[in-house]
Amino acid sequence: MTKLIPVNEFARYAELFAHTGPVEATDHLKDSLTAAIALANTFGSTMRQGRPARAADAAAVDAVLRLTTRQPPAVDPSDYGAGAKTLYDALDSLPDVDAAAVLVNRLLQQTKAAPQLTRAVGEPWHLHFGNPDGAAGWLAEFATAVAMLLGSDELERVLRCSAARCDDLFLDSTRNRTQRFCSTACQNRTKVAAHRAKSST
Numbered sequence: 001m002t003k004l005i006p007v008n009e010f011a012r013y014a015e016l017f018a019h020t021g022p023v024e025a026t027d028h029l030k031d032s033l034t035a036a037i038a039l040a041n042t043f044g045s046t047m048r049q050g051r052p053a054r055a056a057d058a059a060a061v062d063a064v065l066r067l068t069t070r071q072p073p074a075v076d077p078s079d080y081g082a083g084a085k086t087l088y089d090a091l092d093s094l095p096d097v098d099a100a101a102v103l104v105n106r107l108l109q110q111t112k113a114a115p116q117l118t119r120a121v122g123e124p125w126h127l128h129f130g131n132p133d134g135a136a137g138w139l140a141e142f143a144t145a146v147a148m149l150l151g152s153d154e155l156e157r158v159l160r161c162s163a164a165r166c167d168d169l170f171l172d173s174t175r176n177r178t179q180r181f182c183s184t185a186c187q188n189r190t191k192v193a194a195h196r197a198k199s200s201t
Helices: 007-018 024-044 058-065 081-092 097-111 135-150 184-199
Strands: 116-118 126-128 158-160 169-171
Touching: 024 058, 024 081, 024 126, 024 135, 024 169, 081 097, 081 135, 081 169, 097 135
Parallel strands: none
Antiparallel strands: 116 126, 158 169
């Protein structure tokens, strides 16, 4: 039986990285969280920026992986779908951390997430939590990033877009935590709709 690493243990890894200065792993894990949310939206959102979400294809998954690596492997979208939907359901269940943790722990177990150092030829060593050559490895990486988030005090930064007809999740990166929309496009759509509504009254 695979032994699960408790969420608070991942939080200790993150705290360790935070106090060791400009350690590459810290930036890499931040990129992995950004990619995890992007992958979750790619497969989990039904409406995106005012339009029905398009079926995820290889180009969409490749674009997600390029958020955290310069050399993504060839992808089959069907290998990512179930895990990405689990990530979406976990993040969308917040602020219910217990429900999110159950889903993330399940994905960590399924992908056999475990810390390991890997590198490409001519590149420095990177800390990964799965084999970066396949879907299971990337899902392990993204599940780990989400697990670290769940064990932190930054949970309130994960939000659902406030715009109508958009189910995308995003990470509020503003200092005062005031971001409401996943993108400028959704912000502008909302402003235009509010202006039209005001003009018609």
